[in-house]
Amino acid sequence: MPLIQHNKGASPWEKVATDLFEIQGRHYMVTADYFANFIKVDFLTSLSAGQVITKLKGHFALYGVPKMVVTGSGNQFTAGEFAKFTAKWGIHHVTRTPSGKRQG
Numbered sequence: 001m002p003l004i005q006h007n008k009g010a011s012p013w014e015k016v017a018t019d020l021f022e023i024q025g026r027h028y029m030v031t032a033d034y035f036a037n038f039i040k041v042d043f044l045t046s047l048s049a050g051q052v053i054t055k056l057k058g059h060f061a062l063y064g065v066p067k068m069v070v071t072g073s074g075n076q077f078t079a080g081e082f083a084k085f086t087a088k089w090g091i092h093h094v095t096r097t098p099s100g101k102r103q104g
Helices: 049-063 080-088
Strands: 015-023 026-033 038-044 068-071 092-096
Touching: 015 049, 026 049, 038 049, 049 080, 080 092
Parallel strands: 015 068, 068 092
Antiparallel strands: 015 026, 026 038
16 A cells, blocks of 8 residues: 655644554554654553543643644544544544545
């Protein structure tokens, strides 16, 4: 499958992507800035939407609130709590399906 090209945004931290992964039974969240190719990895103590939101708020406090966040389609990102968070913070949320197609 070919790589999908993305609009990088006009400045750092304008458009970010985040998703979850697991290594040796431990769960992590990776957040990447499209413009600067800057990556942050966080250890997660739970897989809840609340835990993901807490980690993202920490990044946003340091780097600014992005205009867009692109996520996987896991329960944490499709939960009503995550939708309320992005709406309240004025962030356009786009999910990616496992096939790489955009939704939102």
